[in-house]
Amino acid sequence: MNREVVIVGGGPAGMLMGLLLAKEKIQVTVLEKNTTFNRDFRGETIAPGSVFLLKKLGVFKALEEHGFIKVQKIKMYDREEKLFSVNFDDFNHPQKFGIDIPQPVVLEALKQKASSYPNFEYIHGATCTDLIKDGEKVVGIRYSKEKEEHQIKCRLVIGAEGRFSRLRTLGHFAVEKKEFSRDLIWFKVPKPEGWEEGNLIKVYKHDHVIILPTYPNDLRVGTYIYLGGNRETKAKGIAAFIDKVCMIEPRLRKPMEKHIKSWDDTTLLKIFTAHVDQWAKDGLILIGDAAHTLSPILGQGVNIAMQDAFELLPYVNSGLKTYEGPLPAHHFDDYISKRKKQVSFVAGFQERQEQNLAASTPFQCMLRKVKMKLLDKAPFKIKVMKKLQYGVVANETTEGLT
Ligand SMILES: Cc1cc2nc3c(=O)[nH]c(=O)nc-3n(C[C@H](O)[C@H](O)[C@H](O)COP(=O)(O)OP(=O)(O)OC[C@H]3O[C@@H](n4cnc5c(N)ncnc54)[C@H](O)[C@@H]3O)c2cc1C
Known part of the structure; x- marks a missing residue:
């Protein structure tokens, strides 16, 4: 079988990517090893930036029909003493809240929407086992389903299979892992x-x-x-x-x-972070947790994963038109450098918060109090939190979504 793009992993990054490519009439297949979306527990909080994307893509209605909790505030207290708070209502952006909703509901809604495009294919119960290569170039994948081996040839494989990514290993990517x-x-x-x-x-x-x-x-x-x-x-x-x-x-x-x-x-x-240095090889790119596993602080994993997919879309589109055969790694240089900036901004913020939370001596605890209170009053608070919570859509960049 031949497709233009194969996405391995039907999590937030993979399913959103599948929908975005399907909308562009690209022949795309998403492979997911589980047979249902009720897989291992993953985050349930979706930041306002990603909620905005889901709205623009017409997926939000299904989430409303299911029901969710609105998340509008983040607050930090030292017991009863307020140290820091942020209210998404204060952001100059039409999306004023994030949501808390079981992840399977979101994934199902994305799949339903993508399935309305005939060029979209979703194969569940399918575990990607290997890459197909032509020399050094990736030209497809092998997968097993119900004990049978299959293969799909394609021009781009997108590895979106999460924190224990197999393609990260199969593709020989350099990765820096840190245990918390x-x-x-x-x-x-x-x-x-x-x-x-x-x-x-x-x-x-x-x-x-x-x-x-x-x-x-x-x-x-x-x-x-x-x-x-x-x-x-x-x-x-x-x-x-x-x-x-x-x-x-x-x-x-x-x-x-x-x-x-x-x-x-x-x-x-067990908390660890993992950062892949170069996300792409010829014919293969990693996104979401496969490229960067973040700490759970401030629940940004889904947000970043979805925005990886959103920002990748124009590059896949132009690459398929510009090149013949597998998309070369260098085509994604600009994309990777943009995404790495956002990822390192989020990871840096999380690391500073982690240091704050890990305060252990009375002096460190006192310092934490002072720092958080200063941050609460700082004129750049909204700007920093907006960049964190909205990422790529902080300026409502929705070109290509409607
Ligand atoms: C306990 C926990 C709580 C979290 N809470 C939050 C939160 O509240 N908010 C937040 O934003 N983030 C949270 N996160 C992080 C967030 O869940 C991840 O960052 C996010 O799910 C990453 O999306 P992804 O699509 O890259 O990967 P994943 O969601 O991990 O999806 C990868 C998919 O690939 C499939 N797969 C794996 N290997 C293969 C293979 N070989 N073949 C086929 N399919 C394969 C998997 O079954 C899975 O469905 C949490 C994480 C954990 C572990």
């Missing part, structure tokens, strides 16, 4: 009555919790433990863990005591 200095424990509890809107970060001395209202009526809570401290944390027992969290946010005690009965009600997340 701490592990994260997540859990979900029903939202207590009267809980306020917005994402909340609460710090207290050397500890903190991240609390995200989650569809339909829950809170997703994350708290750090030191790297490799899982066994020790567990040995102290679940009651001690509840105490640790409720010392910072006492309003969580009731729902935690009722719903967090054992460690099975929690999830340990």
Whole structure:
């Protein structure tokens, strides 16, 4: 079988890319190894910039029909003392909120929309196993489905298969991986009555919790433990863990005591970041988590992944018209340099916040308080947060979307 483009991975990056290319009448196939979108849990918060893209693409209606939680504020408190807040209403942009919605709903909506184009193909239960090469150039992929081997030849393979990308290895990309200095424990509890809107970060001395209202009526809570401290944390027992969290946010005690009965009600997340140096080889490009796995701070992974796809579209379009055969790596130089700037801006911001959150001595905690309060009052606060939350569509650049 021959296609113009094959996308490996049906996550936010791959499905959005598939829809964008389908709209351009490009023969595109998306391969997804799972048979449903109910795969491993991935983020549920979508930043306003990506919500704006989904609206422009006519996908948003399906999300409204399902229902979501509006996310309009981010707040940081040292226990009850406000350190920092941002309200998306203050942004000079028509999209005033992000959303929290199960990711499978978004992926299904993207697939439905893309399927309305006859040139779009989605193959699920299909695991990409290898690249097909002509010399050094990638000219297609091999995949297995129901124990049978298949292959597709194409002019561009887009690797969008997430943080454990196989194409990253098969394509011999140089990648820099960093393990975080701490592990994260997540859990979900029903939202207590009267809980306020917005994402909340609460710090207290050397500890903190991240609390995200989650569809339909829950809170997703994350708290750090030191790297490799899982066994020790567990040995102290679940009651001690509840105490640790409720010392910072006492309003969580009731729902935690009722719903967090054992460690099975929690999830340990090993945090690492990975950055690929050059995202493209002849006939192959990586996007989303495959090219850059970010930390979960401020939930930017989906946003960046979707914007990678959006910004790649004109390059694929022009490449298919300009060249014959596989698209050369150098065609994407400009794209990669633009995207890397945005990714390193986000990663830099996350790193500074991580350092703030990791404050451990009383002096560091005091410094954090001062820094966050200064940032809260800084004239550039809105500009920085807008760049983070809207990325490529900060200036409403929607050319090619309607
Ligand atoms: C626990 C957790 C919570 C998070 N919370 C948030 C959040 O709230 N907000 C946010 O913005 N980000 C969040 N993130 C990050 C976010 O989920 C990712 O950045 C985002 O999903 C990246 O999208 P992607 O399309 O690049 O990759 P993925 O979403 O990982 O999608 C990759 C897809 O490729 C498929 N695949 C993999 N290998 C193959 C193969 N060989 N063949 C075929 N298919 C394959 C996978 O099954 C998967 O469906 C979170 C991440 C984690 C782990």
